[in-house]
Amino acid sequence: MSGNQARLQAVSQITNRISKSYSPTQPLSEIWACDVFNLSTMEDALSKSAFKEIKKTVQTGAPLDPATADVVASAMKEWATKKGVKFFSHIFYPMTNITAEKHDGFIVTNSDGNAITEFTGSLLIKGEPDGSSFPNGSLRMTNAARGYTAWDPTSPAFVMNTANGSTLMIPSVFMSWKGEALDKKIPLLRSNAAMDKAASKVLSLMGETDIAPLNSSCGAEQEYFLVDENFANSRPDLLLAGRTLFGAASAKGQQFDDHYFGAIPARVQVFMQDFEDKLYRLGIPAKTHHNEVAPGQFEIAPYFEAANVAADHQQLMMTTMKSTAKEHGFLCLLHEKPFAGINGSGKHVNWSVGNSTQGNLLDPGSTPHENLNFLLFCGAVIRGVHLYGPLLRAAIASAANDHRLGANEAPPAILSVYLGDQLESVFNDIKEGKLLEKASGGVMDLGLSQILKFERDPGDRNRTSPFAFTGNRFEFRAVGSSQSVSGPLVAMNTMLADSLNWIAEKLEATLASGSEKTEAVIIVLKELMELHGNVVFGGDGYSSEWHKAAVEERGLKNIPTTADALPAFKEESVIKLFENTGVLSPGELASRFEVYAEQYVQSIEVEAKLVVDMATTKIYPAAITYLSTLTKTAESLAGMGLEVDGLSIKSVATEASKMMSFVKQLSDAIEKHDFDTVEEHMTFCADTICGLMLEVRTHADALEGLIADELWPLPKYQEMLFIK
Numbered sequence: 001m002s003g004n005q006a007r008l009q010a011v012s013q014i015t016n017r018i019s020k021s022y023s024p025t026q027p028l029s030e031i032w033a034c035d036v037f038n039l040s041t042m043e044d045a046l047s048k049s050a051f052k053e054i055k056k057t058v059q060t061g062a063p064l065d066p067a068t069a070d071v072v073a074s075a076m077k078e079w080a081t082k083k084g085v086k087f088f089s090h091i092f093y094p095m096t097n098i099t100a101e102k103h104d105g106f107i108v109t110n111s112d113g114n115a116i117t118e119f120t121g122s123l124l125i126k127g128e129p130d131g132s133s134f135p136n137g138s139l140r141m142t143n144a145a146r147g148y149t150a151w152d153p154t155s156p157a158f159v160m161n162t163a164n165g166s167t168l169m170i171p172s173v174f175m176s177w178k179g180e181a182l183d184k185k186i187p188l189l190r191s192n193a194a195m196d197k198a199a200s201k202v203l204s205l206m207g208e209t210d211i212a213p214l215n216s217s218c219g220a221e222q223e224y225f226l227v228d229e230n231f232a233n234s235r236p237d238l239l240l241a242g243r244t245l246f247g248a249a250s251a252k253g254q255q256f257d258d259h260y261f262g263a264i265p266a267r268v269q270v271f272m273q274d275f276e277d278k279l280y281r282l283g284i285p286a287k288t289h290h291n292e293v294a295p296g297q298f299e300i301a302p303y304f305e306a307a308n309v310a311a312d313h314q315q316l317m318m319t320t321m322k323s324t325a326k327e328h329g330f331l332c333l334l335h336e337k338p339f340a341g342i343n344g345s346g347k348h349v350n351w352s353v354g355n356s357t358q359g360n361l362l363d364p365g366s367t368p369h370e371n372l373n374f375l376l377f378c379g380a381v382i383r384g385v386h387l388y389g390p391l392l393r394a395a396i397a398s399a400a401n402d403h404r405l406g407a408n409e410a411p412p413a414i415l416s417v418y419l420g421d422q423l424e425s426v427f428n429d430i431k432e433g434k435l436l437e438k439a440s441g442g443v444m445d446l447g448l449s450q451i452l453k454f455e456r457d458p459g460d461r462n463r464t465s466p467f468a469f470t471g472n473r474f475e476f477r478a479v480g481s482s483q484s485v486s487g488p489l490v491a492m493n494t495m496l497a498d499s500l501n502w503i504a505e506k507l508e509a510t511l512a513s514g515s516e517k518t519e520a521v522i523i524v525l526k527e528l529m530e531l532h533g534n535v536v537f538g539g540d541g542y543s544s545e546w547h548k549a550a551v552e553e554r555g556l557k558n559i560p561t562t563a564d565a566l567p568a569f570k571e572e573s574v575i576k577l578f579e580n581t582g583v584l585s586p587g588e589l590a591s592r593f594e595v596y597a598e599q600y601v602q603s604i605e606v607e608a609k610l611v612v613d614m615a616t617t618k619i620y621p622a623a624i625t626y627l628s629t630l631t632k633t634a635e636s637l638a639g640m641g642l643e644v645d646g647l648s649i650k651s652v653a654t655e656a657s658k659m660m661s662f663v664k665q666l667s668d669a670i671e672k673h674d675f676d677t678v679e680e681h682m683t684f685c686a687d688t689i690c691g692l693m694l695e696v697r698t699h700a701d702a703l704e705g706l707i708a709d710e711l712w713p714l715p716k717y718q719e720m721l722f723i724k
């Protein structure tokens, strides 16, 4: 094999790697949640009365009295210290997509100089990190640093084991001194409460009397890439930006569909088992894993949980995934588009709402036309996506996700709802004021006696829809792989709360005017479908016809970039939505716009600087070296009177010079900072900077195809994707 020194060395390291094997010795029942201070741990550790109190708080969100908090704190410390833990930390979720933690020791010394451990209810309930360096979007003045973290008892504490020790982690919210939400958990909890309130109203109008608190649920499918770290370490773009900013396509990509659901490579399988055992210890129910479409791409999905816990677990999963991959010599890439020309990674957020008395309200059962509660909740989602599509788009906007959306591998940047054949026809009837029985999927009969017959689903799947009904839940498929699921969940819960409030109001008036229940539901849903039915679409979301029809005939918005999407946070209707539901004050919402806009600009600037740097210091020198060899050879050939291949020389020289001319334009563009508004700056990034980065890349990738392999300084796509 040829290649420059660094690449050859990487290949040899990988080839000679001593392969790890993984032989789990402990059964699931022994490791499951063994590092979690959950209800069953508490039942053993607490008095009956204290346990009853905390259980009520965990299950219903009821307030906890300080005396019980003291008892819980003490039991938590006992449990953790027995595991050798000496430090605790409130773990919180700032407005970045990662977590934050500040560790404190249990240690105190007494007057004799002896060390004892202490952990009181007040230490458990509240922490006060100097939070001045977290993004706050002008919610705080530069000189104001005080921030509080506060224990969220509804998400269980756990012990995080790393090579550097073990720490008791306490899931927490994070707020400013004035009490404004500086994190992703507070809005999520508030959005759930708003949904609960509105849903209870609708259910009681429907005659339900026993209504338990409603909760949203989330099961997130996580896609990711694994690249051997020997390659990754020679790619500053992968290390710093999480994606390749250069790289010509490999001759073989995903065209044979041979990776999807293929046999998992042995080394990856070992990583997965190790990683999943770690998740089990943390009480995270890892459920499925498989090869994804692109070479080097995989997926893991845990079983769904209450949204708040699922969101915390999702963050923990991403952290554990990256650290375990490192132990196995991989760099785990959660970026939405690490490699051009092959699929990127998403995070499908499966979402439903329900409670212990009415069950899952998005489960139609076998006769959806008779399930009035279901029809109302499903209708509420339809209205929500229609009214707040741009908000949903903004909730998943990032520089990285822009590379995926609408790129014919991921859902388009137009928000529509897929219902499936049976349900779509139920809602079409409702639009006409009817409610008729619909054919179910029927029985699958292949005519092969050895294959047992089974009940077919009432609708096919639609993989091109950004927001699809999948039997008993909606699947928001446009979410990016590196993103926190909180933002999308907040948007979904809040739009649902708003729609359910609208439905409750209409339903109450219709019932009051003498309509019987079924009739009232049809009247309300008929109006809803007339106003919002346009958002329901069952066809091919990738097609150009849809892109045209969605915008021109249906009035839906196509929002390709983050620069176009984030201003949705400033729309009057969105400000009112969050204010009326109590999820985010106008100030808190404005801060989100500011933080996300800044993150967008900064991540593009980092990439642009890397492009300039790598093109100038790695690619151009390789081109020049090759060019000098070519010209010397040409001179000797000419000296011998032989024919000279001027074409190669010309191609290399031209591509190198064009590349450098765009590098110059790009470095000038990075210097520009005189923008009147952040919107203007974002648009400049989206149009000018991204455009120039692509120009540099085009010429660099052309050079990769021209220059001798042994001179090429960066690991190539075929190496990173196929050598494991």
Ligand code: ADP
Pocket (backbone or CB within 6 Å): 217, 218, 219, 220, 221, 288, 301, 302, 303, 304, 350, 351, 352, 360, 472, 473
């Ligand atoms: P697929 O790839 O077929 O869509 P997966 O099994 O990979 O499905 O993932 C589906 C996800 O949806 C899982 O996390 C699963 O637990 C979750 N899920 C299933 N039912 C619900 C529900 N009612 N509410 C929320 N999530 C759900």
Ligand code: MG
Pocket (backbone or CB within 6 Å): 221, 348, 475
């Ligand atoms: Mg799915």
